[in-house]
Amino acid sequence: MTSRTRKQGASTGSAAPSPPPYYYSSMPVSRHSETTPLIGKEKHWKEWLLGVTVVIGFVLISMVIVDFSIRATRQPCNDPLDPDVRDRIRKKWDHELQQHNELVLNHQKQEATWEREQTDHDELIEEWNREREGYMVEKQEREEKWKVEQITHDELIEEWMGEKKEREERWKVEQIAHDELIEEWNREREGYMAEKWEREQRWKREQKAHDELVREQWERERIDHDREKMEREQREEDERRRLNMFWVDVEPRGCTTYATREYIARLANVPSNYDRRVEACKATPLVVHDQSYLPSTCEDNGSNGTIGTWKVNHNQPDCVTSWTDYKVKGCTSVGSGRRYIEHRLDNLQPGGNWREFSATTPVRFHGMQFSGAEESFQSAWGVYGLWKINDDEC
Numbered sequence: 307m308t309s310r311t312r313k314q315g316a317s318t319g320s321a322a323p324s325p326p327p328y329y330y331s332s333m334p335v336s337r338h339s340e341t342t343p344l345i346g347k348e349k350h351w352k353e354w355l356l357g358v359t360v361v362i363g364f365v366l367i368s369m370v371i372v373d374f375s376i377r378a379t380r381q382p383c384n385d386p387l388d389p390d391v392r393d394r395i396r397k398k399w400d401h402e403l404q405q406h407n408e409l410v411l412n413h414q415k416q417e418a419t420w421e422r423e424q425t426d427h428d429e430l431i432e433e434w435n436r437e438r439e440g441y442m443v444e445k446q447e448r449e450e451k452w453k454v455e456q457i458t459h460d461e462l463i464e465e466w467m468g469e470k471k472e473r474e475e476r477w478k479v480e481q482i483a484h485d486e487l488i489e490e491w492n493r494e495r496e497g498y499m500a501e502k503w504e505r506e507q508r509w510k511r512e513q514k515a516h517d518e519l520v521r522e523q524w525e526r527e528r529i530d531h532d533r534e535k536m537e538r539e540q541r542e543e544d545e546r547r548r549l550n551m552f553w554v555d556v557e558p559r560g561c562t563t564y565a566t567r568e569y570i571a572r573l574a575n576v577p578s579n580y581d582r583r584v585e586a587c588k589a590t591p592l593v594v595h596d597q598s599y600l601p602s603t604c605e606d607n608g609s610n611g612t613i614g615t616w617k618v619n620h621n622q623p624d625c626v627t628s629w630t631d632y633k634v635k636g637c638t639s640v641g642s643g644r645r646y647i648e649h650r651l652d653n654l655q656p657g658g659n660w661r662e663f664s665a666t667t668p669v670r671f672h673g674m675q676f677s678g679a680e681e682s683f684q685s686a687w688g689v690y691g692l693w694k695i696n697d698d699e700c
Contacts, residue, residue, distance in 0.1 A: 551590055594620075635692075651667065
């Protein structure tokens with residue numbers, strides 16, 4: 307709102323209301339006086355028509371005015387002198403002023419930020435200039451140092467090239483000497499290989515002759531030994547037959563292993579002065595169940611006689627053990643791929659060595675033949691054997 311508008315508003319509010327303007331009638335002023343009669347005597351129908359026309363025009367004008375008034379009331383009033391309009395304009399100005407102040411404040415903040423950034427930029431430029439000056443000084447010193455080092459390096463290169471040249475010349479001389487040494491060594495090696503081959507051939511001939519000599523000597527000794535053995539056995543057999551030695555007090559003992567029983571007997575009709583009792587014991591057979599067996603061990607007890615021991619594994623049903631109660635046990639360990647199979651040992655005679663019988667009693671299962679248990683143990687319910695078989699479930 308401008309100052310001019312405010313002054314007009316102030317003057318309007320304080321001054322007294324002015325009188326309304328004079329009313330000017332729209333009807334023409336009649337020139338007749340009051341004494342003129344209201345209805346003329348002549349031309350009355352024309353006046354009546356004129357009056358009707360005026361009334362109709364007035365009605366139409368009134369309708370237009372009413373319509374305009376209605377439309378005006380529906381639209382906002384833009385009259386600057388209207389208090390509502392002035393308040394609305396004043397609020398709009400206040401809002402615009404507030405936005406203007408905010409823009410000014412933001413502009414001031416932006417200018418302050420620019421000033422700080424400019425200051426930082428100037429300080430950074432100064433620091434960069436100082437660093438650049440230091441870098442240039444350092445660069446100059448480094449270049450001078452490089453020049454000195456380059457000179458030293460060139461001197462070292464020149465010295466190294468001289469040493470290299472001397473070393474190459476020395477290496478050439480050494481290479482010539484080395485080649486001569488290699489040639490000499492090759493000649494010596496060829497001579498050594500020829501001598502070695504001749505020595506090996508001579509050694510092979512000597513070894514072959516020695517082997518033939520040893521073989522002939524061993525063959526003669528073997529023939530002599532066999533002849534002496536046969537002669538001695540024949541003499542012993544003749545002497546034993548002449549003395550008529552035989553086994554007495556044959557006694558079956560306990561079962562030792564699967565289907566095997568131990569027998570003992572005493573050799574009879576042995577002269578007291580006979581000094582080959584053990585040999586006679588080993589050469590004298592014993593008939594058990596219609597089969598002849600030589601003793602497995604012989605023991606000379608002097609005056610108590612010579613005792614022979616047999617391990618008979620034929621026709622011994624009481625010593626035949628078997629495996630029963632097949633059971634599939636658990637895995638040996640997780641991921642081992644092996645599982646335990648368990649059997650119980652049956653027909654084990656009292657006093658029998660359960661470990662020996664477990665290890666010698668055969669069994670067959672899963673299409674596999676086993677000569678005995680892989681592991682065995684004894685419990686209150688008997689002797690049990692264990693086997694390990696492959697199992698993918700383990």
